Amino acid sequence: MPKKVKPAGDGKEEGPVPCKQDELWRIQEKLECYFGSLVGSNVYITPADSQGLPPHYDDVEVFILQLEGEKHWRLYHPTVPLAREYSLEAEDRIGRPAHEFTLKPGDLLYFPRGTVHQADTPSGLAHSTHVTISTYQSSSWGDFLLDTISGLVFDTAKADVELRAGIPRQLLLQVETTAVATRKLSGFLRMLADRLEGTRELLSADMKKDFAMNRLPPYYVGDGAELSTPGGQLPGLDSTVRLQFRDHVVLTVGPDQDPSDETREKMVYIYHSLKNRRDTHMMGNEETEAHGLRFPLSHIDALKQIWNSSAISVKDLKLTTDEEKQSLVTSWPCVLTNRGTQKKEQQITKCPRR
Ligand SMILES: O=C(O)CCC(=O)C(=O)O
Numbered sequence: 001m002p003k004k005v006k007p008a009g010d011g012k013e014e015g016p017v018p019c020k021q022d023e024l025w026r027i028q029e030k031l032e033c034y035f036g037s038l039v040g041s042n043v044y045i046t047p048a049d050s051q052g053l054p055p056h057y058d059d060v061e062v063f064i065l066q067l068e069g070e071k072h073w074r075l076y077h078p079t080v081p082l083a084r085e086y087s088l089e090a091e092d093r094i095g096r097p098a099h100e101f102t103l104k105p106g107d108l109l110y111f112p113r114g115t116v117h118q119a120d121t122p123s124g125l126a127h128s129t130h131v132t133i134s135t136y137q138s139s140s141w142g143d144f145l146l147d148t149i150s151g152l153v154f155d156t157a158k159a160d161v162e163l164r165a166g167i168p169r170q171l172l173l174q175v176e177t178t179a180v181a182t183r184k185l186s187g188f189l190r191m192l193a194d195r196l197e198g199t200r201e202l203l204s205a206d207m208k209k210d211f212a213m214n215r216l217p218p219y220y221v222g223d224g225a226e227l228s229t230p231g232g233q234l235p236g237l238d239s240t241v242r243l244q245f246r247d248h249v250v251l252t253v254g255p256d257q258d259p260s261d262e263t264r265e266k267m268v269y270i271y272h273s274l275k276n277r278r279d280t281h282m283m284g285n286e287e288t289e290a291h292g293l294r295f296p297l298s299h300i301d302a303l304k305q306i307w308n309s310s311a312i313s314v315k316d317l318k319l320t321t322d323e324e325k326q327s328l329v330t331s332w333p334c335v336l337t338n339r340g341t342q343k344k345e346q347q348i349t350k351c352p353r354r
Pocket of ligand 1: 044046051052053062064117118119120131132
């Protein structure tokens with residue numbers, strides 16, 4: 001997972017900032033729900049009569065909120081449409097600005113990924129402070145295809161012996177891809193495309209999980225008791241349940257990640273962000289934990305029922321036995337709300353917070 005970090009300039013800027021500001025937490029969390037993609041923020045403070053960064057473009061969609069002072073902006077047509085990387089751009093390559101204006105406190109500016117831009121604080125004014133909110137890094141169709149294809153190949157190879165056949169001897173030692181290999185691979189890609197047309201369960205290798213792991217927890221005021229206080233009554237067979245914080249729960253299918261499962265059976269994974277930490281937002285490393293649950297594929301219909309309905313009776317879940325139904329609804333108390341039996345009042349089952 002790449003770090004969502006914009007390079008620091010010559011010391012005139014600050015950033016990125018862990019999401020410590022309540023107001024930024026509130027805005028970014030809502031935007032993460034809206035876009036379904038991580039949303040980061042950087043603060044830039046630039047003295048009068050100076051410029052932080054030279055002309056450049058970013059690999060993110062950019063929202064600029066001017067907080068203090070004024071900032072003079074020049075935007076240029078992209079040299080790389082929908083750029084996938086941050087890059088400086090030489091003055092002699094960018095031409096004349098397509099837009100030029102000055103932002104004042106309260107102004108909001110949006111420009112798309114790849115827009116070449118530079119900004120300076122005019123002389124004779126106080127310093128400028130703006131916050132840059134950015135999103136949609138590594139969220140292109142190409143990224144999604146890469147994320148999907150490994151699961152698709154893995155899955156198809158289980159059913160198709162041709163994909164399990166060995167590659168020609170010494171293929172890896174060749175300097176150029178042979179015509180035979182190219183023909184074979186393009187044939188497989190066509191076959192995978194046909195198979196994909198009939199698939200409804202898209203396998204996601206990492207994108208869904210990374211998003212759930214690295215995003216902000218739901219915004220709350222106070223101690224977040226509604227997310228975390230243990231207690232409440234677990235749902236039973238006569239209960240009605242509903243997903244709370246649906247925007248913070250992702251459901252995905254993937255090969256079993258349990259190393260003891262050598263056959264790597266497909267499993268359903270539910271990941272949620274209720275216990276994520278706001279102070280390490282998008283600064284995750286290998287130790288960042290995913291909070292989630294793993295269910296056998298036979299549970300997928302019941303999980304989709306819960307996902308798709310505003311409330312569902314446990315008895316109506318599409319599972320074979322009552323034990324399975326009961327065990328399903330009691331295994332994820334953080335995200336499943338027990339709405340009680342018809343006579344009981346709504347109760348919320350809560351889970352401990354770290
Ligand atoms: O203030 C600057 O020098 C540039 C800021 C910038 O590139 C941004 O906010 O995206």
